[in-house]
Amino acid sequence: MSSTIKRILFIGAGRMAQAIISGLKNQSDFQISVTNNGNDQRLNYVRDTFDVEVIESWREEIETTDVVVLAMPPEVHDSLLNELAKFIDKHLIVTVAAGIGPTYLEESLPDGTPVAWMMPNTAAQVGQSMTLYTCGKHTDSSHEELLQKMLSGIGSYEKVTEEQIHELTPITGSAPAFIYKMAEALVNNAVDSGISEQQARKLVSEMIGGAASMLKNGESPKELAEQVASPGGVTAAGLKVFDENNFESLINNAIKACHQRAEK
Ligand SMILES: NC(=O)C1=CN([C@@H]2O[C@H](COP(=O)(O)OP(=O)(O)OC[C@H]3O[C@@H](n4cnc5c(N)ncnc54)[C@H](O)[C@@H]3O)[C@@H](O)[C@H]2O)C=CC1
Ligand SMILES: O=C(O)[C@@H]1CCC=N1
Numbered sequence: 001m002s003s004t005i006k007r008i009l010f011i012g013a014g015r016m017a018q019a020i021i022s023g024l025k026n027q028s029d030f031q032i033s034v035t036n037n038g039n040d041q042r043l044n045y046v047r048d049t050f051d052v053e054v055i056e057s058w059r060e061e062i063e064t065t066d067v068v069v070l071a072m073p074p075e076v077h078d079s080l081l082n083e084l085a086k087f088i089d090k091h092l093i094v095t096v097a098a099g100i101g102p103t104y105l106e107e108s109l110p111d112g113t114p115v116a117w118m119m120p121n122t123a124a125q126v127g128q129s130m131t132l133y134t135c136g137k138h139t140d141s142s143h144e145e146l147l148q149k150m151l152s153g154i155g156s157y158e159k160v161t162e163e164q165i166h167e168l169t170p171i172t173g174s175a176p177a178f179i180y181k182m183a184e185a186l187v188n189n190a191v192d193s194g195i196s197e198q199q200a201r202k203l204v205s206e207m208i209g210g211a212a213s214m215l216k217n218g219e220s221p222k223e224l225a226e227q228v229a230s231p232g233g234v235t236a237a238g239l240k241v242f243d244e245n246n247f248e249s250l251i252n253n254a255i256k257a258c259h260q261r262a263e264k
Contacts (some may be wrong), residue, residue: 004239005028005031006029006030006146007031007061008066010071011035011036011067011068012036012070012137013046013071014071017034018049018050019121020154021153022049022050023124023127023153024150025052026153027149029149031053033053035055035057036058041177053137056125056207065091066146069094070097070100071094073097074100081109089140092114093114094117095117098169098262100117101117102117102136102162103199113136114140115138115139116143116144117134117165118133118166119172119173120151121173127154128155128156129156130157131154131172132157132159133147133158133165134160134161134162134164166262167259170255170258171255179208186204187201188203
């Protein structure tokens with residue numbers, strides 16, 4: 001791949017596309033265009049909010065595009081890829097869709113097409129996505145460098161295998177929602193004490209941020225939980241309820257349900 005400014009075309013303009021665009025838009029290395037399946041209202045919102053070009057159809061710009069990012073539901077990939085296959089020529093095709101790995105992309109696109117799979121999360125919009133990625137058989141180091149440049153614009157990244165992205169999608173892609181659900185319950189409890197919703201959100205978000213920093217520091221989650229739970233103290237009483245209600249198997253079941261849905 002040559003030329004310094006790369007043109008990225010997003011097909012799909014929903015929550016994930018917006019989160020990634022919001023992380024990338026300040027990078028001068030990329031020129032971003034966005035399209036979807038005809039939802040003009042959403043496209044106008046994306047144009048006005050992120051100051052990027054929106055187009056009616058990806059066909060308008062495919063020739064001058066370097067990277068196509070598929071940010072649409074997994075279910076619509078099949079028909080889109082069939083159509084896209086007629087137009088692409090050395091483009092790097094990247095999907096963010098759950099369950100759609102390089103093997104799937106390569107089967108649907110002309111032989112030799114460079115493809116990649118990234119699994120970000122919505123924290124991309126604040127530059128803090130933990131994104132997994134893997135490349136297909138026909139990517140070279142220039143494709144991977146470009147991909148890494150994109151990913152560093154939206155947070156941290158880790159290269160793993162295709163199979164591992166299937167396995168780990170619930171952990172980095174979906175689990176933010178598990179944390180937000182826990183946060184919701186904590187905020188509701190905090191509000192019951194008489195503080196404002198705003199105060200409650202501050203308490204909970206700072207607490208989660210602090211806990212994340214402790215985890216990043218290197219101690220295991222188990223050790224950190226033990227440090228909080230003074231022997232015979234209040235936290236131990238709370239954790240006992242977790243144990244009695246099989247908290248770990250609840251999480252395991254939720255992860256299993258994510259996998260089952262992704263396989264459909
Ligand atoms: N929301 C999240 O946290 C994450 C989502 N993803 C993946 O991102 C993809 C999009 O998810 P969301 O943004 O959450 O969904 P969304 O519903 O917010 O956005 C989907 C977008 O795709 C467009 N679209 C649908 N069919 C289309 C077609 N045939 N041609 C062109 N555009 C089409 C829609 O107009 C919409 O703009 C999914 O594949 C999902 O697996 C991956 C990681 C995290
Ligand atoms: O819920 C979903 O299907 C997507 C994939 C991972 C996170 N959100």
